[in-house]
Amino acid sequence: MSTRNHTRQMLIETTAKLLQNQGYNATGLNQITQLSGAPKGSLYYHFPEGKEQLACEAVSHTKNVTLANLRSVLDSKADATQAVQELLMVLAEQVDRENAELGIPIGVIAHETAGSNENIRKACCGVYNAWIGEFENKFVACGYAPEEAKEIAVSINALIEGSMIMCLTQRDSAPIRTAAKLVPRLLQP
Amino acid sequence: MSTRNHTRQMLIETTAKLLQNQGYNATGLNQITQLSGAPKGSLYYHFPEGKEQLACEAVSHTKNVTLANLRSVLDSKADATQAVQELLMVLAEQVDRENAELGIPIGVIAHETAGSNENIRKACCGVYNAWIGEFENKFVACGYAPEEAKEIAVSINALIEGSMIMCLTQRDSAPIRTAAKLVPRLLQP
DNA sequence: GTCTATAGCGGGATAGAC
């Protein structure tokens, strides 16, 4: 029973990491099984619907992990502006540290599958909505009106996503740092 | 000579469209040749280095097309804030109209290849820089200080890119419309 | 310049022993 869960979990975590760095189409089942140490046979035992199911569960797993991180960073500062800026600085340092082998949690797969795979698209949708909800809660807690909090949350999430793509493409943390500088404008009352 | 150019051009334009909607890894050479009406033999005649070269030229072609559109929209309004909002409204209408089969010009391929293909990565980098330059010029022309103009340009580009990904993932133009609402905050002096 | 045929590889998925 614990073996079952362990193998399953390894497959999900390995897939999550590969999806983040390479995307859905570039990530093969062979690579997943080799890296996770699990045999291909057991992959289809644990995920009878194959690659799509595995990807959905990996995205869902990523959602849980990133949401916990996001919450903890946002909670580290009482002020909304400072909290968002702190988050962007954490991301900027990630870019500087990992540079080439960095990925945005679900950016690539969300982009790739938006028009071609409904199940994965919905899973990614759930991640974005969860992130936005987290920002929203923070802003409401800081006194923003509910409607305004939601709008700012959506655009903060978009700004981060777009800035990170540019960071990856340019191999430079400048875009996310620039975004951090402009956050006060977006968050002003 | 004109045949040569015509076939070449068709291949580039077809590839550009497919890359936009499906990304690099999901787009096959067979699909490109079939859709463009060109035979596979002639593909390798025109692009001896194969898929990578074709993709680079397609990205470069997309750069020219999008840059002309961007410039024309930004020029349609004298005021910087109104010009950017106009652009976002054009994009929102595109999302509403095409919904499923919409793509961001180079978003997917930029994301996919950032960590795995230097040539394509650089080509995408060139597109983002060109777009940012266009915004920058507009803002400088509207009286912003050069440094501030550049910073805002970078973040506007990021906001658009991120909002569009969310639009595609959610199949809804709301995120880009929300961004439009918040543009005045980013652009305020 | 154009086209066909095919090589060579890796992908996802399956069958069946253990």
Next chain:
DNA sequence: GTCTATCCCGCTATAGAC
């Protein structure tokens, strides 16, 4: 539950006739 062997397919790339 695990593992191997294998099927079938589509991909990129190439060879060579025309």
